[in-house]
Amino acid sequence: MGPRAMAMGGAHTAIAEGPVASYYNPGALGQVISNPSGFELQTSGRFEINGEVIEGANDFYEVANQCRREAPAAVCNNVELSKAALKLRNPGGEGALAEAVGGLNLKFGRLAFFSNTFAFRGVTPDVDSGASLTVASLPNNRTNLRVRGASYYEFGVGYGHEILETGLFLGTNVKGIVGRTGFTDLPLTRENPELGAVIRNYDRSTNVSFMPGVDVGLLWDARESFPDVWGRPRVGFVGRNVNAPAFNQPARARELHDRYRYYNLQGQSRMGVALDPHRRWTVAVDFDITQNLTMVERHTSRLYAAGTELRLVDDPTFAIPLRGGVSKNIAQGNSGTLWTMGFGLHFMHFFMDFAAAIPERWHRVQSIGGVERLPHQFGLSAQLALLFGGTESIAEPNRDPFSTAPARTPKASSSTAPLNRDPFRR
Template sequence: MKRIIMSGLVLTACAFSANAEQWKTLGTRPMGMGGAFVAIAQGPIAQYWNPAGLAISSSKTVSGLEIPVTAGIEMTGDIMKNASEIGDMASQLSAVQSAQETGAAITPAQAADFVKTMSLLSAMNDEGKGAMVELAGGANFKFSKVAISVNNFTTVGLNPYIDTTNLNLGIGGTDLGLTFTDVSIPAGYNTAVTNLTAALNQLDNGTPNAISNLLCSGGTCGGLITSNADLAAALAHYATSPDQLTQVANVISQYSNTAAPVVTGALSGGNYTNNTSNLTLDAGSFTEIAFGYGKFMKFLDGLSLGGNVKMINGRMASSTFQFMQNSDTGDAFKNMLEDSKSSWAPAVDFGALWDVNKKYPKMPLNPKVGLVIRNINSPKFDRPEAVGGTYKLDRQARLGFSLQPARFWNLALDLDVTKNKTAVDGFDSRQLAFGTEINIVNKKYFNIPLRGGLMKNIAEKSSKMAYTLGTGVNLLYMHFDVAAAVSSDRTTLDDKKIPTRATVSASFGLLF
């Protein structure tokens, strides 16, 4: 039962919705350094991170070909925690459903878990709760100060929608009174029953005796339960002590604000056959063909400016899947791909990079400062006819700082200047990234780099720190690197602890 509930909730959470884009971490070297690369901007992927870095001609910035591939997933707003908590109570929910079917009784603990589940179902629709799947990759060429690249950035947003109104099992209620001759209050339980009655009344939400009517609809429960007070007294007969009944009252009271609308909605709504919970599959895939150039400026020593001129193909896809009415998810994916819409739009990037030592040679640690603005003109793309309208790729700005304490050691810090929308409704992104790189051998013909970093979304309080690691082998002109990022936050899925965010990246390069 738990596995079925967990699978259903995860599927429900995967309602695909494409909105704006957060900053993508392209390349293994930046990934290993926590996503900080704007003020380093070396090699072919400098065109993406800061085209001003293309102007630098030295052994530190190589020409050649680099092919990066990155894939990641992030679960936001504690969505898996909600799903896991509901799954953990699957046995209690099974007992409630079984009682409805057989006319048996439920315990006070099961009644409390029923209310808590109603609250958790409501919370699944909160803004910022969902997940993102992101893919990035391509081919990047650099020769001297000129770069050409073809990169794809695909984002799939996962937004849950659960219909909390049409939840009626259609069975006719739970019979609590098969062994009762009345609903009298057991000796010593007066205060506990009063507390439980008050807690049950908090679920009314304008509908008197909502929870008792929901559980004992149609005059069932032996025909004895006609009010919340009756239900509280009946439950007292199944409590092990007055303290347990009071604890149940406290749990119900704790979740009453969010559970009440669900309880009253379920009371007045239809059954599962009318449930409109759905998966809206909506994805965006953007392929950039970019031409970049960087040049040093004469008015300030060490300052270089660069830019990209791009043509972007945006392919938008959308489909809605009523999963309560249709179990074949394959049709939804098939329809999404068949109904996709492709369009082209131009875009422009701008970057600036200042090597401070060129102006102030005595400045220690070789500091650099960089700024990049992507998609300055905020290009728009057509969406499928079934959805209508356009999709705007919002402008992004990112600031970077770097230090080089030694020839083999780099430090970098990046910060998103813009607060970027993401593919999860109500979840914003503003990344703070810090990383370091130590080159063990640091020879042109052979090197083993070690990289580590931290990244944090400072736009969302619920987002936790993520840790990154990376390494590779540089042999003559061939470079092979890998990197990964994992969140410090963990959630539970089917009794297993998993990170809320995980990303892997690999790249191959022929660099000279």
């Protein structure tokens, strides 16, 4: 969520700051250095196609459609139908995924408030293996695309704090989650598997339920413990939805199998490390600890991400950060590499950031009735923000307004530079 993270491949656990830190690592809300307050408004979208499923679905529908129209045997024949069905047989978690995210995040000192929406859709083939697959049997064939999805509206509060001036920050989010789950079948003998048909069918069978959720985060900033350390090393950990909230599925899902009775928003954990080789340059790496479920059956996700940010212009009144990164799902052998990039335009307190994710390869999504191709993966993200504070000093400018304790005394430094100032850090 957010263009800075997307542009850096998703590597954000150890460099989260500002209002959106409540999502990436609530422990980062307690930082004293480079941790502005204000609001951030983000939106992101991404889709992913794996294997030949979408091509098979389009081809299967095209053959069935041409047979209904009594088209020439060049298209309406058993050979073309069998080819399409073979592409649909989903040998190992193949299908299509789409997600959209939008949210508003507010931060005041170490306290954050958030209101975010996450929408996920997954398409998995379901081939009618009990029927004889011939052109003559098409009217009775029940081959379909199984559409699963969920939309989650999260609202809550996050807080982070340093533990005994060790440079170790602990944070947590407490939130309410309204989950709207959907589950339906799209019959390929009658329905064109286009986006509009998927949405129409999905909305026919949904269920809404509510559950609480809890996130936890840890961040260790080495410069808080060792003021003279080079590069400001950081290590971060986040556990999302550690209570594993489960949401009721629609009646159609429960009819098919007991395992579809609930959709479990499983707990996820992730780690990250970061380093600033120069005051204008940040490098970060993230990796998933857990192997995560997706909306496509048997398709799991465990991401490795690496990214960098170079602040090409870095002035208090105007800044241009350039970002790049790479991401790969190491849980799926057929997953390609995703390359990411983005930039920001920062005018004093007003921030605009943009990002895109592009794949290393494209997929053919139709071969009968015309050849069409789409990227294996693709994503876009944008953000508007109004941010204040986030100074280098650990004294009063970034002081928690909710604390009554005396201001913290900066640690002594052997450097002749100002206290707590790293010459290789912005």
